[in-house]
Amino acid sequence: KAGVTQTPRYLIKTRGQQVTLSCSPISGHRSVSWYQQTPGQGLQFLFEYFSETQRNKGNFPGRFSGRQFSNSRSEMNVSTLELGDSALYLCASSLEWQNYGYTFGSGTRLTVV
C-alpha cells in the first residue's frame, strides 16, 4: 500500500511569505502528526490531528497552524515566514492514537531566503 505522501518535496520562499504543506496519510490512518526537523533542534512536535480535530499542539508560535480534512489528509500552514523556519517538515500517520507505530513521510524541505 502507498506510504505517507508529502507535497511538495522542496520549496523556496521569501521572508514574510506564507506557505502551505500537504500530507496524505496511509489509507485508513486517521491520526496525522507534524514535526519540524532542524540540525540545531532535531525533531520537534508541531501538532496532531485526528478526525479533523487538533488534539495536541507543540510549543510553536501561532504562525504555525494546520488542519485535517474528512479524508484524513492534512495541511500545515506557516505565515509570515522567518529565516529560522527553514527546515524539513515531516508528517506521520497512524491508525488511531492507541497505535503508536507512526509512519513518516519523506518530508518537505522548506528554505526561507
Added chain:
Amino acid sequence: GESVGLHLPTLSVQEGDNSIINCAYSNSASDYFIWYKQESGKGPQFIIDIRSNMDKRQGQRVTVLLNKTVKHLSLQIAATQPGDSAVYFCAENYGAGGTSYGKLTFGQGTILTVHP
C-alpha cells in the same frame, strides 16, 4: 522536563560487527519507545518499538532493550551491514492521551557508519 538524549553522537563499526546505540530518557511516565532510522533525504523509518511493560523485544537483526530503573534504552543491530549506515533516533511517548496524542519526543540521533 521532557527530553530524550543520546550518549554518543557517532558510531563507526566494521561490516559484520554488532552495533549498540544507546539512549537515555528523562520522563519516567513514558510508556512507549520507538527506534527510527533516517537515511539522507528520507523521513524516519520505523525499526522497532517496545512498551514499558517489556524489557526486551527482538526483530529481524535488531533487539531493543529497556531498563526503566535507569531510564535507558538501547538498540542492538546484529551483523551490521553498510546499508545500516544512517542516523538512528530513539523516541518516547506516554500514552495517557491528552498532551501525549501524536507527540513523540525524539533524541538527538546517533550517526552510524558501517565500513565495508
